Amino acid sequence: MNLPHPILEARGLTKRYGDGCPTCFDHTGAAHGRNRCPDCGTVWACRDVDLTIHPQEVLGVVGESGSGKSTVLKMLHYDLEADGGDMRVRAEGVEDSNLFDLTSFRKRQLRNAVMGIVYQHPHLGLRMNVSSGGNIAERLLMAGWRNVGDMRNRASELLERTEVPVERMDEAPRNFSGGMQQRVQIAKALSNRPALLLLDEVTTGLDVSVQARVLDLIRRLQEELHVATLVVSHDLGVIRMLTTRCMVMKNGQVVESGLTDQILEDPQHAYTQLLVSSALV
Amino acid sequence: MKLAEWTERQTGETRRAVYSFAFIDEGAKREIRRKTLKAVAIPGYQVPFGSREMPVARGWGTGGIQLTLSLIGPDDILKIIDQGSDDSVNAVNIRKFVRSVTDVETTTETAAATLIQTRHRIPEEPMRDGQILVFQVPIPEPLRDVEPSEAETRRMHAEADYSRMWLHLYEDIVKYKEITIGSRYPLMVNDRHLMDPSPIPRWDCPKLHQSETLYLFGAGREKRIYAIPPWTEVEPLGFEDHPFRVENFEGKTCRFCGADNAFLDEMKDEETGETVYSCSDTAYCLKVLNEKGADS
Ligand SMILES: Nc1ncnc2c1ncn2[C@@H]1O[C@H](COP(=O)(O)OP(=O)(O)O)[C@@H](O)[C@H]1O
Ligand SMILES: [Mg+2]
Ligand SMILES: [Zn+2]
Numbered sequence: 001m002n003l004p005h006p007i008l009e010a011r012g013l014t015k016r017y018g019d020g021c022p023t024c025f026d027h028t029g030a031a032h033g034r035n036r037c038p039d040c041g042t043v044w045a046c047r048d049v050d051l052t053i054h055p056q057e058v059l060g061v062v063g064e065s066g067s068g069k070s071t072v073l074k075m076l077h078y079d080l081e082a083d084g085g086d087m088r089v090r091a092e093g094v095e096d097s098n099l100f101d102l103t104s105f106r107k108r109q110l111r112n113a114v115m116g117i118v119y120q121h122p123h124l125g126l127r128m129n130v131s132s133g134g135n136i137a138e139r140l141l142m143a144g145w146r147n148v149g150d151m152r153n154r155a156s157e158l159l160e161r162t163e164v165p166v167e168r169m170d171e172a173p174r175n176f177s178g179g180m181q182q183r184v185q186i187a188k189a190l191s192n193r194p195a196l197l198l199l200d201e202v203t204t205g206l207d208v209s210v211q212a213r214v215l216d217l218i219r220r221l222q223e224e225l226h227v228a229t230l231v232v233s234h235d236l237g238v239i240r241m242l243t244t245r246c247m248v249m250k251n252g253q254v255v256e257s258g259l260t261d262q263i264l265e266d267p268q269h270a271y272t273q274l275l276v277s278s279a280l281v
Numbered sequence: 282m283k284l285a286e287w288t289e290r291q292t293g294e295t296r297r298a299v300y301s302f303a304f305i306d307e308g309a310k311r312e313i314r315r316k317t318l319k320a321v322a323i324p325g326y327q328v329p330f331g332s333r334e335m336p337v338a339r340g341w342g343t344g345g346i347q348l349t350l351s352l353i354g355p356d357d358i359l360k361i362i363d364q365g366s367d368d369s370v371n372a373v374n375i376r377k378f379v380r381s382v383t384d385v386e387t388t389t390e391t392a393a394a395t396l397i398q399t400r401h402r403i404p405e406e407p408m409r410d411g412q413i414l415v416f417q418v419p420i421p422e423p424l425r426d427v428e429p430s431e432a433e434t435r436r437m438h439a440e441a442d443y444s445r446m447w448l449h450l451y452e453d454i455v456k457y458k459e460i461t462i463g464s465r466y467p468l469m470v471n472d473r474h475l476m477d478p479s480p481i482p483r484w485d486c487p488k489l490h491q492s493e494t495l496y497l498f499g500a501g502r503e504k505r506i507y508a509i510p511p512w513t514e515v516e517p518l519g520f521e522d523h524p525f526r527v528e529n530f531e532g533k534t535c536r537f538c539g540a541d542n543a544f545l546d547e548m549k550d551e552e553t554g555e556t557v558y559s560c561s562d563t564a565y566c567l568k569v570l571n572e573k574g575a576d577s
Binding site: 104105108130131133134137138141142146147148149151170 | 436
C-alpha cells in the first residue's frame with residue numbers, strides 16, 4: 001500500500017509514576033501481567049508505545065481498563081507530560097521537531113490550532129456553566145475571532161451538524177442529557193477544524209440507545225469531514241464500528257496492531273483472543 | 282488610629298524630628314521608584330512591590346498614597362480626588378496627611394496640579410505633559426473575576442491568553458444583549474497586557490489612550506504597581522459588532538453648570554422628587570460655572 005506521509009507520528013511514548021529502578025522491566029509489562037514494579041512501586045502507565053495516523057485515517061486503541069489507553073491520548077494532547085518519546089505532527093505551521101520539547105506556551109497554541117478532543121466525562125471538555133455556544137466560541141476566541149455574529153453562526157452550524165437543537169445554544173450544558181453533552185463536546189472539538197481529533201471513551205457511561213446515536217454521528221462526521229482521528233475505547237464494538245486500524249494495549253504496552261477487521265477475525269496474541277472471545281459472549 | 286487623628290497629633294516639630302520628608306524612608310521610596318520605572322517600561326504589566334504599613338487601613342488607598350509619597354517633591358502642587366470630589370472626608374484626610382508630611386502646596390484645580398491622586402475618576406479637564414495621575418487600585422488583576430487562581434492568571438498574562446475574558450464578554454452579550462461591565466472595564470495596553478483601570482467609569486477609559494500624561498496605578502493590599510506611560514495604545518475590549526461604548530448622557534446636563542460633555546451623577550431632587558444630574562468632577566463643575574460667570 002502506498003500511503004501518504006502520516007499526519008501524526010509518535011515514537012517511544014512513555015509515562016511512569018515513580019522514579020523507576022534497574023529491575024522495573026524484569027517485572028512489568030504485558031508479559032508479566034502488571035504495570036507496577038514490585039521492587040520500587042513505580043507504575044509504568046505506558047511504555048515505549050509507537051503510533052502513526054495517516055490523513056483521513058481513524059486509528060483505534062483498545063484494551064482493558066488501566067492498560068494505558070487514556071495515558072497515550074492525554075500525552076498527545078499535552079494533558080499529561082510525557083516522560084519519554086517523540087511526537088511529530090505534519091500540519092500547516094507546525095514545526096518539524098519533537099513536539100514534546102516545545103515551551104508550554106507553544107504547546108498550548110499548537111493544541112488549540114491542530115487538535116480537538118472529546119473526553120469521556122463532559123465536565124473535562126466543557127465549561128458546564130457557560131452556554132453551549134460560548135463553549136464553542138471560546139475556541140474561536142482563542143483563534144482570534146472578534147465578531148459575535150460570526151461566532152454564533154459558526155456555533156449554530158456545528159451544533160446542527162452534531163444534532164444539538166440550535167435553539168438551545170444559549171443554554172449551559174449543565175442542563176443537558178449525557179448524550180447531548182457529548183454532542184456539544186464534539187461540536188467544540190471540531191470548531192477549529194482540527195487536523196487531529198482525539199476521542200477518549202466518548203460513549204462509555206451512556207445508555208445503550210444513546211451510545212448508538214453518538215456512534216452514528218461520529219461515523220457520519222468522519223465520512224463528511226475526513227478528520228484524522230484517534231479512538232480510544234475499552235469497547236471492541238466501538239473500535240469495530242469506527243476504526244480501520246487498531247492497536248491492542250495491555251499493562252502499558254502494545255501487544256498487537258493491524259487492520260481492525262483482521263484483528264477481530266483472527267487475533268494473534270493470547271490477550272487479544274481473550275478480549276475478542278469475551279466480547280462476543 | 283484614624284488618618285485624621287494621626288495628622289492632628291503630629292505637630293510641626295515632632296513631624297520634622299521623627300519622620301523623613303514624605304513620611305516613608307528613603308530606602309522604601311527608592312524601591313517604589315525602581316518598581317515604578319519597571320512598570321513604565323512594560324505598560325500594563327503588574328510589578329510586585331514591598332507595600333509598607335501606612336497610617337491608613339489597607340484598601341483605603343495605601344497603594345496610591347505610597348506612590349504619591351515616593352514621587353512627591355517640595356515643589357509639587359498636589360490635588361486629591363475621591364470619586365470626582367475634592368471635598369469628601371477621604372480626600373480631605375489624604376490631602377491633610379500628605380501636606381503634614383511634606384508641606385507641599387495643594388490645589389483643587391486640575392490644571393494647577395503637578396501630581397494628582399485619585400480614586401475612581403479621571404478629571405474631565407484634559408491632563409498635560411508634566412502632570413502625573415496616581416490611581417488608588419482595589420483589585421489590580423483584571424482576570425480575577427473570571428479566574429480565581431493566581432498561578433493561572435499569571436500564565437494567562439505570560440502567554441497573552443485572554444480568551445477567558447473575551448468569553449466573559451461573549452456570555453454577557455448572550456445574556457443581556459450588551460456588555461454590562463460598568464467600571465473596572467478591561468483594557469488592552471500596548472497590544473500586549475490586559476489591565477484593570479481601577480473602578481473608573483467606562484467614560485474615563487478613552488482618556489487613557491495616547492495621553493500626554495503619565496498614569497500610575499498602585500494597589501497597596503495586593504502589592505502591585507502598574508503604569509500607562511504617555512502616548513501608549515490603550516484599547517477597551519470590544520467586538521466588531523458589539524463595540525466598547527461609554528455611558529450615554531444624551532439629553533442630560535449638569536443641574537449646576539449645565540455641562541453636557543461630562544460624566545454625570547444621578548440623584549433625586551429632594552423637593553420635587555425628580556431625577557437630576559450633576560457633574561461627578563466637582564472641580565470641573567466649578568470651573569465651568571466660573572467661566573460662565575466671567576462671560577456674563
Ligand atoms: N497519578 C497516577 N499515579 C499512579 N498511577 C496512575 C496515575 N494515573 C494513572 N495511573 C495508572 O496508569 C495506568 C494507565 O491508566 P489509563 O491510561 O487511565 O488506563 P486506561 O485509559 O487504559 O483505562 C493505570 O494502571 C492507572 O492506575
Ligand atoms: Mg481511560
Ligand atoms: Zn522498579
